[in-house]
Amino acid sequence: xxxxxxxxxxxxxxxxxxxxxxxxxxxxxDISKDARQQLKIHILDSIGCAIGALxxxxxxxxHAQLDEFxxxxxxxxxxxxxxxxxxxxxxxxxxxxxxxxxxxYIAKHETCHPADNVMSVLAASEYGKKSGKDFLTxxxxxxxxxxxxxxxxxxxxxxxDHTTQGAYAVAAGVAKVLGLDQVAVANAVAISxxxxxxxxxxxxxxxxxxxxxxxxxxxxxxTSAAFLAMRGVTxxxxxFEGKGGLMDAITGTFELDWAHEDLEVVLKTNIKKYxxxxxxxxxxxxxxxxxxxxxxKPAEIKAISVDIFDVAYNIIGGGNxxxxxxxxxxxxxxxxxxxxxxxxxxxxxxxxxQYEPNRILKQDVQDLLRKVIIRPDKSxxxxxxxxxxxxxxxxxxxxxxxxIEKHDYEGFYxxxxxxxxxxxxxxxxxxxxxxxAQRAAIVEAVAQLEIHDIARLTNVLNxxxxxxxxxx
Numbered sequence: 178x179x180x181x182x183x184x185x186x187x188x189x190x191x192x193x194x195x196x197x198x199x200x201x202x203x204x205x206x207d208i209s210k211d212a213r214q215q216l217k218i219h220i221l222d223s224i225g226c227a228i229g230a231l232x233x234x235x236x237x238x239x240h241a242q243l244d245e246f247x248x249x250x251x252x253x254x255x256x257x258x259x260x261x262x263x264x265x266x267x268x269x270x271x272x273x274x275x276x277x278x279x280x281x282y283i284a285k286h287e288t289c290h291p292a293d294n295v296m297s298v299l300a301a302s303e304y305g306k307k308s309g310k311d312f313l314t315x316x317x318x319x320x321x322x323x324x325x326x327x328x329x330x331x332x333x334x335x336x337x338d339h340t341t342q343g344a345y346a347v348a349a350g351v352a353k354v355l356g357l358d359q360v361a362v363a364n365a366v367a368i369s370x371x372x373x374x375x376x377x378x379x380x381x382x383x384x385x386x387x388x389x390x391x392x393x394x395x396x397x398x399x400t401s402a403a404f405l406a407m408r409g410v411t412x413x414x415x416x417f418e419g420k421g422g423l424m425d426a427i428t429g430t431f432e433l434d435w436a437h438e439d440l441e442v443v444l445k446t447n448i449k450k451y452x453x454x455x456x457x458x459x460x461x462x463x464x465x466x467x468x469x470x471x472x473x474k475p476a477e478i479k480a481i482s483v484d485i486f487d488v489a490y491n492i493i494g495g496g497n498x499x500x501x502x503x504x505x506x507x508x509x510x511x512x513x514x515x516x517x518x519x520x521x522x523x524x525x526x527x528x529x530x531q532y533e534p535n536r537i538l539k540q541d542v543q544d545l546l547r548k549v550i551i552r553p554d555k556s557x558x559x560x561x562x563x564x565x566x567x568x569x570x571x572x573x574x575x576x577x578x579x580x581i582e583k584h585d586y587e588g589f590y591x592x593x594x595x596x597x598x599x600x601x602x603x604x605x606x607x608x609x610x611x612x613x614a615q616r617a618a619i620v621e622a623v624a625q626l627e628i629h630d631i632a633r634l635t636n637v638l639n640x641x642x643x644x645x646x647x648x649x
């Protein structure tokens with residue numbers, strides 16, 4: 178921003194303005210072929226997670242609220258109906274998040290789920306009658322913003338939630354797909370970033386429905402922020418470095434040179450293979466391999482010990498986020514490593530069925546989860562996040578010991594899950610609510626995103642899905 182007058186200096190742009198310049202500069206052509214394919218994989222995965230959650234009770238409550246309060250029908254709701262773009266972002270994001278089966282990105286001190294941004298960008302894309310290329314580019318921007326901020330500016334150590342960085346990502350992605358100029362983009366991320374600072378209590382202690390609704394609620398506000406900026410509303414541009422800004426209040430000083438950022442971070446993100454909290458994925462693969470090879474009966478087990486990296490211990494193993502052996506609800510179960518290990522060893526599966534209330538409360542898994550001991554391992558902690566190592570040992574009543582050790586799982590960015598397996602996961606999640614033709618149409622629309630307008634995808638999502646549809 179040049180200034181005039183003798184002796185004056187050029188005003189240095191704020192970090193929000195530098196971020197906005199990055200958002201405006203990025204083009205579809207800046208995304209590599211590999212990253213484009215991964216974006217489509219993650220988008221299909223997020224849609225499968227959303228369709229698989231249509232019967233979730235918090236999602237039904239949100240739908241009832243939308244029905245009562247209304248919203249101008251401009252953007253599609255997955256499963257039928259339309260609403261205002263910011264409300265569609267809220268509802269569809271709640272669907273995508275409810276099963277806790279979406280993708281993840283890990284840094285040393287922060288984990289986020291960048292697919293949480295997809296539905297906001299989708300709603301805005303439909304509103305703006307954009308192309309599939311526009312949609313893919315904006316999703317790539319949102320991924321880059323959230324993941325890079327998570328890496329250099331973690332908030333979890335200070336007691337804040339990863340929705341905090343997400344507020345910048347959603348606003349950036351929505352502003353990008355709306356085609357806002359640099360000034361408006363900067364205001365969008367400033368409004369959103371200053372307004373949506375979540376507390377970590379959402380994911381600690383006795384977990385509630387809000388665990389699955391906190392990010393969608395933020396996405397609702399961040400999407401609205403971008404639309405307000407589109408209409409000329411301004412925000413605090415020193416949201417990062419100013420007095421009381423993100424650095425001053427939470428993260429401390431950090432550096433992020435947006436002039437040299439690209440759109441390739443999706444290549445470092447991960448797909449969940451199992452319906453379990455992300456840091457449990459390797460442990461789930463290990464437990465299921467033990468189950469398949471040994472067929473041990475729960476009554477034969479004396480004790481189970483799990484050695485794992487410290488982040489997993491603190492979030493799902495009984496460390497910083499509290500006791501994980503009191504499990505009564507879905508929200509507690511999918512964030513309890515003892516429960517997930519126990520149910521994997523009994524059922525030989527970790528899918529949405531393992532989080533049904535009658536499964537969670539069944540005595541066999543309640544008894545076995547209390548035999549699971551989780552321990553943080555220093556050497557494994559040092560290998561994280563380049564690896565997600567774990568060691569599981571089962572001690573039987575007769576003294577025999579069974580063990581397995583793994584350092585990653587299929588779906589980790591070092592061992593990516595291929596398109597056909599993600600399609601299989603999508604079909605598994607969507608099949609209770611869709612028929613074969615509906616699923617094929619969705620898969621094709623995602624596979625050909627760069628060829629068609631976004632309406633091709635939203636049209637096949639804005640249909641009545643339900644148990645009856647699966648048998649039509």
